[in-house]
Amino acid sequence: MALIETLRSAPLLGKALGGTGRQRAGDAAVAAAALRSDRFRQEREGDWKRLDGIVTRLERGSLRRLADEDLLALPALYRTAASSLSVARETSLDAATLAWLEALVQRAWFQLYGPRQGLGRWFARFLGGGLSRAVREIAPDLCIALIVMVAGTVVGWLLCASDPNWYFSLFPAEGDPRVPGAPREVLLHSLYGGEEQSGLSAFAAYLFSHNAQIAILAFALGFALGIPSLILLVQNTANLGAMLWLFHGQGLLPDLVGWLCVHGTTELFAILLAGAAGLHIGRSIAFPGERSVLDSAAEAGRRAATVMAGVVLMLIVAAMLEGFARQLVTDMSSRFTIGGAMLALWCAYFFAFRRNPERLQ
Amino acid sequence: MKLSLARNRTPRPLKSRVRTVVTPEGIPLNFTLATVGARAGALVMDLFLVGVAMVATTLILIWIAGGVFKLGPAASRNDALGHALQFLFVVWMAAMFLLRNAWFLFFELGPRGATPGKRASGIRVAARGGDRLTAEMILARNLLRDIELFVPLTFLAAARGGDMGGAGIAAAAWFLIFALFPFFNRDALRAGDVIAGTWVVEAPRRKLARALSAPAPLATAAPPLPGDGYRFGDAELAIYGEYELQVLERVLREGRPDAMHAVYARICAKIGWQAGAGDERAFLEAYYTQLRARLETGMRLGRRKADKFSG
Numbered sequence: 001m002a003l004i005e006t007l008r009s010a011p012l013l014g015k016a017l018g019g020t021g022r023q024r025a026g027d028a029a030v031a032a033a034a035l036r037s038d039r040f041r042q043e044r045e046g047d048w049k050r051l052d053g054i055v056t057r058l059e060r061g062s063l064r065r066l067a068d069e070d071l072l073a074l075p076a077l078y079r080t081a082a083s084s085l086s087v088a089r090e091t092s093l094d095a096a097t098l099a100w101l102e103a104l105v106q107r108a109w110f111q112l113y114g115p116r117q118g119l120g121r122w123f124a125r126f127l128g129g130g131l132s133r134a135v136r137e138i139a140p141d142l143c144i145a146l147i148v149m150v151a152g153t154v155v156g157w158l159l160c161a162s163d164p165n166w167y168f169s170l171f172p173a174e175g176d177p178r179v180p181g182a183p184r185e186v187l188l189h190s191l192y193g194g195e196e197q198s199g200l201s202a203f204a205a206y207l208f209s210h211n212a213q214i215a216i217l218a219f220a221l222g223f224a225l226g227i228p229s230l231i232l233l234v235q236n237t238a239n240l241g242a243m244l245w246l247f248h249g250q251g252l253l254p255d256l257v258g259w260l261c262v263h264g265t266t267e268l269f270a271i272l273l274a275g276a277a278g279l280h281i282g283r284s285i286a287f288p289g290e291r292s293v294l295d296s297a298a299e300a301g302r303r304a305a306t307v308m309a310g311v312v313l314m315l316i317v318a319a320m321l322e323g324f325a326r327q328l329v330t331d332m333s334s335r336f337t338i339g340g341a342m343l344a345l346w347c348a349y350f351f352a353f354r355r356n357p358e359r360l361q
Numbered sequence: 362m363k364l365s366l367a368r369n370r371t372p373r374p375l376k377s378r379v380r381t382v383v384t385p386e387g388i389p390l391n392f393t394l395a396t397v398g399a400r401a402g403a404l405v406m407d408l409f410l411v412g413v414a415m416v417a418t419t420l421i422l423i424w425i426a427g428g429v430f431k432l433g434p435a436a437s438r439n440d441a442l443g444h445a446l447q448f449l450f451v452v453w454m455a456a457m458f459l460l461r462n463a464w465f466l467f468f469e470l471g472p473r474g475a476t477p478g479k480r481a482s483g484i485r486v487a488a489r490g491g492d493r494l495t496a497e498m499i500l501a502r503n504l505l506r507d508i509e510l511f512v513p514l515t516f517l518a519a520a521r522g523g524d525m526g527g528a529g530i531a532a533a534a535w536f537l538i539f540a541l542f543p544f545f546n547r548d549a550l551r552a553g554d555v556i557a558g559t560w561v562v563e564a565p566r567r568k569l570a571r572a573l574s575a576p577a578p579l580a581t582a583a584p585p586l587p588g589d590g591y592r593f594g595d596a597e598l599a600i601y602g603e604y605e606l607q608v609l610e611r612v613l614r615e616g617r618p619d620a621m622h623a624v625y626a627r628i629c630a631k632i633g634w635q636a637g638a639g640d641e642r643a644f645l646e647a648y649y650t651q652l653r654a655r656l657e658t659g660m661r662l663g664r665r666k667a668d669k670f671s672g
Binding site: 035036037045048049052058059060061079082083085086090091092093094095096097099100102103105106107109110111113114122204205206208209212213216217219220221223281294295297298299300301302303304305306308309 | 384385386388389390391392450451454455457458462471472473474485487489491493494495496497498500501502504505507508509512550552555556557558564565566567568569570603606607610611614650653654656657660661
């Protein structure tokens with residue numbers, strides 16, 4: 001390739017070989033150029049500028065206004081420019097031209113090898129198997145996170161059982177009627193008193209925003225070897241344990257579980273995934289195995305990011321359930337049905353749905 | 362001894378930020394890592410734009426709510442006004458969440474791979490080692506922005522007002538660890554880049570400059586070649602190398618008369634010429650063209666001369 005390029009830089013041979021898109025009008029200037037490297041440049045400038053135009057339009061995102069022949073010519077033009085660059089590096093000392101050509105080839109390379117997938121296509125692949133595969137790939141971390149969450153709940157319960165003052169340190173919210181020693185009616189009302197509530201959509205939006213930020217935090221903290229992610233999981237589930245303990249004291253445990261599980265199966269599952277994703281990154285940094293830490297972290301990061309996109313989606317669903325379904329459905333068995341169905345749905349989607357997303361391409 | 366000392370004094374292009382990536386075609390491409398300063402500038406600009414967008418969204422929504430907004434308690438009533446306000450609140454929550462989390466995502470997934478701030482700084486995101494940049498990478502590097510920036514800053518803002526002395530120090534330390542992270546690794550990666558497998562490189566937008574050695578394409582009939590009047594001998598051209606040629610090119614492109622005169626005087630003193638005074642540009646263009654011709658001929662034959670000290 002390089003040899004042919006060099007040969008082409010001689011004007012006569014170049015004509016014999018027949019370059020692509022050479023400018024006739026520039027021939028006089030080509031003949032007048034003093035240096036061989038300038039002739040080289042002038043002969044190819046038309047192609048380079050055409051590539052520049054195409055790439056500029058691609059960068060602006062105006063793909064639709066791009067003519068078909070331009071799009072078809074792009075790979076060939078890119079390769080021509082790339083080989084021109086490698087020839088020019090060996091034969092030309094025109095620093096400005098070299099720098100421009102180098103930048104041009106880089107820009108074209110980004111367009112050709114960039115994220116050409118588009119958000120829509122990515123999302124289709126993501127839902128069509130990418131997410132569930134990523135979740136299955138972090139299965140060991142999922143188990144660890146699940147154990148930690150269960151342990152956190154138990155710890156929360158036991159702490160409150162040993163000393164009710166713990167409840168106040170776990171739930172510092174003031175003005176909440178749900179405190180130790182609260183009468184049964186108050187607690188019961190907080191579970192089934194949703195009929196007169198309105199503002200549900202606003203409530204759902206707030207819940208989603210809040211929970212999503214917590215989940216992102218749990219994921220991002222995985223960077224510190226995953227330990228803060230686990231702490232966050234323990235802290236959140238200890239709250240859960242404390243609440244379970246409180247309602248158990250009034251014999252309302254099944255009602256509370258029903259109240260929680262409408263959205264809780266989805267939300268806790270999402271938090272579990274977020275914590276596991278964080279742990280996955282932490283583990284890959286702490287124990288990279290044979291690979292370098294950077295490679296290992298990058299690979300784990302991409303997998304965990306896919307999981308996190310799923311977590312955000314799940315939290316939207318959870319907020320809908322929490323904002324609407326929980327307040328509107330006040331019957332305990334219906335609540336259990338909804339919660340259980342959601343859990344079964346998620347499990348089936350993540351673990352039984354084994355489709356290869358690459359096939360969609 | 363004198364020579365080696367002089368060599369050390371020669372300014373050299375900063376190579377430490379250049380990373381070479383071999384494309385699938387087998388062409389090595391040189392990427393220049395963005396400086397931390399450029400990235401910080403881009404971040405500040407982006408945050409400013411996000412802030413402006415947030416304030417603007419809020420103001421527009423308040424404006425839409427208009428007089429309805431004064432009826433605050435209506436939000437909890439199940440009438441039309443309440444529903445309208447609720448809807449506006451939902452829109453506001455969604456907009457704030459998206460602006461905080463999706464601003465960077467949206468722009469970095471675009472064909473330029475850069476947020477408005479990054480574009481203004483002439484930098485972009487790329488996959489480390491020349492892989493294809495994927496949506497997952499962009500997602501990962503931006504999810505981590507939360508702990509690198511937003512969370513510690515929120516803590517700091519909260520700690521400043523109250524009695525959270527210890528928490529404030531912890532938040533500051535947290536913030537500094539992540540803010541200084543790029544200084545302590547070879548590729549100036551921030552934590553998000555480590556996780557995502559990306560780096561941030563310079564993406565300069567250049568214009569193709571005229572070749573100094575060739576006549577301008579639109580010149581009138583029979584343009585004189587630069588340097589028609591001056592012919593330099595081989596010995597007079599042999600003293601300089603590629604580095605000096607590039608300096609000369611830069612001086613000619615900048616075209617500052619005082620700089621050109623200084624360079625002209627140096628060259629004349631070196632080669633012992635008197636001609637060309639008052640006609641520095643033509644003289645320098647001639648010298649540039651002929652020096653380049655000589656050096657490029659040498660290159661083709663496999664002889665390169667890096668600078669005036671090399672043989």
